[in-house]
Amino acid sequence: MKFNLHNTQRAPGRLATFSELGRHGNTSMETPGCLLYTRCGSAPNLSHDLLSGIEGVPLVTQIPLPTIVESSDVLEAFGQGVAAFSGRPDTVVCTCTQDPGKSTPTGFNDKKSVSVWAAGGRKKLTLEGFLDLQEVLQPDLMEALSDGDTPADSSSKRVKKSVDRTLEFLDGCLDAKQSRQELRDVEVLGVIEGSELLEERLRSARETAKRPVAGYVLDGFHEESMEERTRWSIMKAVLNEIPEDKPRFLPRVGRPDEVLRAVELGVDIFDSTFPYEATERGCALVFSYALASPLPNDAVSRHTPASASSVDDCLGDDGGTVCDFDGQGENGDLNSRTVYEMKLSDQRFVEDFTAVVEGCQCYCCVNHTRAYINHLINAKELLAGVLLMIHNFHHFFQFFQSVRKALRDGTMQRLKAEINKCR
């Protein structure tokens, strides 16, 4: 596994190639980029055939343990690992302890174990149990076991404990690379905890950096977990503390404005739960991510959300608070929709026979209309989730392509302006 930085600009943000991944060491991904969010190894709502029809699908598949933990005996009997079990034997697998697409109940971890929530309820993972599970999953990369259960109001004692336990777990995972034959080739990602306490965050980062990890996971930096102001300053401090030559993962952050902000601070890899969550709330991503480019081979088309009002009107100081920019949401619920989405169940799309995003080349937009998807959502038909997932993944993956392009071309500021633009 290799991580090669190749920034050409002095501007903030890192362009890199994460290479020699996977069983055969022949997979590489360009960063900034994202992992493919899956449940049990399948992308939400999508068969592998439908998934493979999407442009730019990430080559590294993320498998959250809660979605597979109950099948550990089945995987043991199977013996060929979770990639083959889920029908995509050639994909590169990265496991993570919690499901980034679901919120995890708080208050269940203890000194010896971390709780995860599977379909059948709570599962306690001790270090040994966690490592046994990894042996049967046979991932290429694994997030080390971590205790990240430190919601915003946690005491400093609890936060300290979480850092200590997480470091202990990390040592256990690294030791297992020596003691367990099956885990020898698995790359271990160190998880940085510390909640909102700067000194704990720095301790966690420093200690993790001392260990032979393959990369760093910045846990607990998503929106609900921290106050907006401290979040970015602590993230910056942590990123300054860890060495540059390894990839930095930022789970559960996917809103385009936040992605750009994190990229500028030096984050490399995100997950793709944002498009999944948008799909779950019946929304399509509609933000514009493409800069009008003079280059003729610029395949990315220009996307324009169909809102009449400007996003800027409802953005807070930090650009991108949760709000309803349509104003009229006839269904009454503002839900947790972000300004980058269009709620297709809304009454105003009933007779809208245009594509979700005009010019989008995804299967959904090429073949179907807003009116049809509106009908599917209202009729509670499965195809709604299928088509939205296709579009949202496509949109999100293309967005990362344009982030990399902006870094290459030195046009990050213009991209930032673009994603918050509505006409």
Add this chain to the structure above:
Amino acid sequence: PSALSLEILAECSTTKARTCKLELPHQTVDTPVFMPVGTQGTMKGLTTSQLEQLNCQLILGNTYHLGMRPGPELLEKAGGLHKFMNWKRALLTDSGGFQMVSLLELAEITEEGVKFQSPYTKEEMLLTPEKSVEIQANIGADIIMQLDDVVHSLTTGPRVEEAMYRSIRWLDRCIAAQKRPREQNLFAIIQGGLDTRLRTICAKEMVKRDTPGYAIGGLSGGEEKDYFWKMVTLSTDILPREKPRYCMGVGYAVDLVVCCALGVDMYDCVFPTRTARFGSALVKTGQLHLNQKQYAKDFRPIDENCDCSTCKQHTRAYLNTIAGRESVACQLISVHNLKFQMDLMRDIRQAIIDDRYPAFIKDYMKTVYPAGDYPTWLRDSLASVNVDLNS
């Protein structure tokens, strides 16, 4: 007037089976054909491209559901259901009557039509034959069905006769109301319960009306199979050779094989896709309930001989893991189940073309009943078309 043509490619020299090319406005359909049911303008999480890849040529939409949501006005604005759902091949819609009577407790049948209360607006509404044809015109399917007076197949007494005669009168009203006979084919539906006399009268009366095709209705409601097959074969004996025959609500493999031998060309059933939702996969010998424990460590595909994308990529164990938990499981099993139905019909057609359909039937039944313990109705129905399962 008719918007279809039927070219008979081959007829079995032993049974009444035949294979045809049925040319419809949007698609030439190979018969015998199984039509999957896409109730609300979509098929259980499958995209229209997936349906095409599965070789589905003709699918069914439900007028009752589509008439409620998104509604005929919207469908007309969209340019019909074909455009609305982006399905380029053939469509058939039912009349809406059957769904109403079976789904709504408050439905009441009068000479005028079916009276019912909208489950959405609670408004009292009336579905007349004219209204049904009008809604179906807005939906724009290649084949539309007359409104019929459906009684449950277990009903006996004067109600059956009343419903049969009323269905004939309603057919006349549908024919008179039809405005697009050159784009849409109106099919008559033969009623008459399990009564030979009534079925015969109905079939003959409807043949006189010379509609583009004929359906055999009011069956597959849990009646004795002994009566079921007799009603089917009686109907196909009366129906003209040059028109398509459609047996409504039939979709189990054994029934399909038998009804093809009795001369039926078209079938529909919600079963293959509905059962997928509950984790059931179709195989020749019946169904695999993939959410059962016995499949948890079964690393074989659903069917080793199936070349659907699900069988090529997934094991029973994986499907067991995700069934009922991840929505993609329903999609994966639906793909297999539809492929199963499509392959069965393809094999039936080929056997008829090769004039070896009787042998095909015997092989098939041997697989389903390896001990040779064939039910009586099966022996009898096949014997009626000169196939002796014991020879």
